[in-house]
Amino acid sequence: MFRRFWLRQLFPVRSPRQVGRTDPVFIIATVLNLGCLVAMVHWDPTKEHRYFLLGLLGVWGFADGVWQSQTNSLISAVFADRYESAFGCCRVWQGISGLIVFLLSSVLCMIHKVAFIASACSLTIACLIVLEIVVRRRKARASAETNSAVEIQVNA
Numbered sequence: 001m002f003r004r005f006w007l008r009q010l011f012p013v014r015s016p017r018q019v020g021r022t023d024p025v026f027i028i029a030t031v032l033n034l035g036c037l038v039a040m041v042h043w044d045p046t047k048e049h050r051y052f053l054l055g056l057l058g059v060w061g062f063a064d065g066v067w068q069s070q071t072n073s074l075i076s077a078v079f080a081d082r083y084e085s086a087f088g089c090c091r092v093w094q095g096i097s098g099l100i101v102f103l104l105s106s107v108l109c110m111i112h113k114v115a116f117i118a119s120a121c122s123l124t125i126a127c128l129i130v131l132e133i134v135v136r137r138r139k140a141r142a143s144a145e146t147n148s149a150v151e152i153q154v155n156a
Contacts, residue, residue: 029066030125036060037118039112074128078135 036059043051071090079086105113 012015025066026070026125026128029070030121032059033064033067033121034118036063037114037121074131078131129144 036056037064039056043052043056045050057073072087075086075090076083
């Protein structure tokens, strides 16, 4: 009982309704991913740096977990009426991207791979911000149309 209460205080669970869809957690995960990529570029691995490698993997895993959970939440919130096909499409594109990375792994050198991942991460967060703006405008437009329809019924 105490353990669950302590974990909830340390890591409060928030739904997309409480914080919006472009959660600051997305931004934090992006910054962590980009920081890991910069560390990968500038770090020259040696045997003595194994703890640094484990820390880097832990930070990357945390950021990836945030991306996965927040993306699932985003898909279910934006595509509430057809979320099965949206999740299916998302998984197909994840598989295609994994295939592309696997096929290009022997062709590209590490610096090009890191630059590609960093640009994809930056493009993704920019698209998420645009998505949030579009969804808010549609929601505001729909509520304005609902309010005007209610006014017309009241005046009639």
